[in-house]
Amino acid sequence: MNALNVAEYMQTLGLQARQAAARMAAADAASRNRALRLLAGLLREQAQPLQADNARDLERAAAAGLAEPMIDRLRLTPKTIETVAQGCEQLAAMADIVGEVSGLRQQPSGIRVGQMRVPIGVFGMIFESRPNVTIEAASLSIKSGNACILRGGSEAIESNKALARLVQQALVQAGLPAEAVQLVQTTDREAVGQLIAMPQFVDVIIPRGGKGLIERISRDARVPVIKHLDGNCHTYVDDPCDIDMAVRVADNAKTQKYSPCNATEGLLVARGVAAEFLPRIGAVYAAKGVEMRCDAESAAVLAGVPAAKVQAASEQDWFEEYLAPVISVKVVADVVEAIAHINRYGSHHTDAILTRDHVHAQQFLREVDSASVMVNASTRFADGFEYGLGAEIGISTDKFHARGPVGIEGLTSLKWVVLGQGEVRS
Amino acid sequence: MNALNVAEYMQTLGLQARQAAARMAAADAASRNRALRLLAGLLREQAQPLQADNARDLERAAAAGLAEPMIDRLRLTPKTIETVAQGCEQLAAMADIVGEVSGLRQQPSGIRVGQMRVPIGVFGMIFESRPNVTIEAASLSIKSGNACILRGGSEAIESNKALARLVQQALVQAGLPAEAVQLVQTTDREAVGQLIAMPQFVDVIIPRGGKGLIERISRDARVPVIKHLDGNCHTYVDDPCDIDMAVRVADNAKTQKYSPCNATEGLLVARGVAAEFLPRIGAVYAAKGVEMRCDAESAAVLAGVPAAKVQAASEQDWFEEYLAPVISVKVVADVVEAIAHINRYGSHHTDAILTRDHVHAQQFLREVDSASVMVNASTRFADGFEYGLGAEIGISTDKFHARGPVGIEGLTSLKWVVLGQGEVRS
CATH class of the missing domain: 3.40.309.10 (Aldehyde Dehydrogenase; Chain A, domain 2)
Known part of the structure; x- marks a missing residue:
């Protein structure tokens, strides 16, 4: 793809994500949990083909002379596949937080006022090497009723494509939009620049990786970023x-x-x-x-x-x-x-x-x-x-919005709900 | 002041605010509430001199040919002074939320994990005309254990200076640092540019005013902004x-x-x-x-x-x-x-x-x-x-952090607390 095509491609992903987000926010908890359990089943069923796709990434990495610890982080073993499958099932079993209303109290005017937990909308995730992050991010996104656009490292592209296909299959089987989880299919770096600068389509960016990458993204992003730079x-x-x-x-x-x-x-x-x-x-x-x-x-x-x-x-x-x-x-x-x-x-x-x-x-x-x-x-x-969050999409050292390990709650916001009986302001 | 002096001046305010914020976060609720009640008393006691200072702003506004509704918004009447004094007392009477620990639950490892509500740190507020906003912002800042830097409109500078003096007097009488609430004493526009670009000293900016002002601030700020542009x-x-x-x-x-x-x-x-x-x-x-x-x-x-x-x-x-x-x-x-x-x-x-x-x-x-x-x-x-928030520092139409009317909770963040008995990770 050339730069113009990448921009168009990312705009398309963005628009599709925004539309899918509205459907995910309106979907019931049963469908979202069903997608997670279906995904766990597919991961186990397709463990062998997944490892075959993963092997292509591993061969490319070895040929490129990547260091052994890096290659290790790339590897999808039967054990890592089972772990992410269990992670999906654990999330499915967790109580749903979307739509939860808290603090509903009557005010002197007669209106009752509380807060409802709702999905943020669309998040973009940028990460390196470990392909299991694809499933972790996708499953947290599904559980929290969001849509997401995932941009993994180029070294794991074959593994990530195979995993993303299973995620979309599970979504569709559960009656949810496939576009609720989209993997950026190009390894062109321009795609990252586009992803972090579409406030109309993407509400928050979560980068995971080296400090240099995260600093660059934080500086250039036109939407909020959930991140930590250092752990001193x-x-x-x-x-x-x-x-x-x-x-x-x-x-x-x-x-x-x-x-x-x-x-x-x-x-x-x-x-x-x-x-x-x-x-x-x-x-x-x-x-x-x-x-x-x-x-x-x-x-x-x-x-x-x-x-x-x-x-x-x-x-x-x-x-x-x-x-x-x-x-x-x-x-x-x-x-x-x-x-x-x-x-x-x-x-x-x-x-x-x-x-x-x-x-x-x-x-x-x-x-x-x-x-x-x-x-x-x-x-x-x-x-x-x-901390009992079920899983973690990232860790934030900022004080705004989510702080520390960020789970499904960090992917939601609280909107106000007001229940009246025809009250007017005097 | 020239541009260099303004930059230095703002850096000084920033450093003082950061130091005061640490003392405010550590201060007990009794001292913060005492400052609020003292402030209410001072406002009533000093209502006449306040109106005299306000009269200088009103004269200048009339001489400059400001429209009558604008002049009206500038005016400090006995009624508006009494209203803000009562607002301070109401805040003082509200339950304290700083240090509140929620959701403390034991995890399988044995550690107990919960969240503690703590002040954000320092906020910068940029607003126009109505001088009572000075007291509203100062009182919310004191109640929530933050420090703030307030930048009011040049048309209200005399009124705001007089009000800020009373706030600092109340803080000192309550044993709290005067620098917990600082008014920008220069009307130089460069001060706003500095205020929104000191992430080391200011954690969040809250602009209130015309849409053009808020758009400019959102675009140029180097820290998060709590804002709304439109109310359609x-x-x-x-x-x-x-x-x-x-x-x-x-x-x-x-x-x-x-x-x-x-x-x-x-x-x-x-x-x-x-x-x-x-x-x-x-x-x-x-x-x-x-x-x-x-x-x-x-x-x-x-x-x-x-x-x-x-x-x-x-x-x-x-x-x-x-x-x-x-x-x-x-x-x-x-x-x-x-x-x-x-x-x-x-x-x-x-x-x-x-x-x-x-x-x-x-x-x-x-x-x-x-x-x-x-x-x-x-x-x-x-x-x-x-909504029963006691007061409102602003309204946010963003989904990140606080949403809708923002009260003292929106000026705090939740940090994780972990209570163990020597547990280690295996």
């Missing part, structure tokens, strides 16, 4: 604190997996427990090869830990999202200094306090300005599944 | 319907006041009741000098009404927000056509159905894609006070 998450070990628990949680928060955005990147330790806590967590990190970027005070305490990889932290380290076996470490006076450090250097994603002190816990919860704030838990829990 | 509201008279009620409500919705954004601009009438309803509402509108822009079918019915001002409607009429004694009138087949017309030509502000049919009412509520959807009530009720 902190774990603060307070005084007083259960040190065994703190070691276990600080270990998990950093080392359970290094790449997720909710992994802890900064460890803050109250002065009163530093001498007891730091050598113990230092030994754990040393055993796992985690490098510690330390302020002078923590470095002094950690100096005695055998095999510890201790480096002096620079100012930049406090801002860093390492996504690697590296962590910044700092001794602070108290919870007040910890909160100030987090609000200054953090990315407003997820931060935890480990404490026995109720007042400190309450202050931390109230004053840390992050999407998720935790007491005595691993930052790794910041996730739509773990 | 509809009243649909369904079949079956209580005709007496329909005449009363359709009259009120159009004629109770012509200028508000929630006044009805389009009247849709089901074919089955057109012959009975139209002559009656036509006579009411004729008596009040309301011009009717009609489709052929309604024009034919209205032809027999004495003194009726009937014109043929053009396609453009269906889009029009008249804000005047003019209304578009169209006969439709049924509720389905009414919904399609409203979703196509309306501005997603406020639309009402007048009906006895329960199924039609439910369908209208569900499918009309507007911020407020009403059954058997005047569209004029779309208002923060009437």
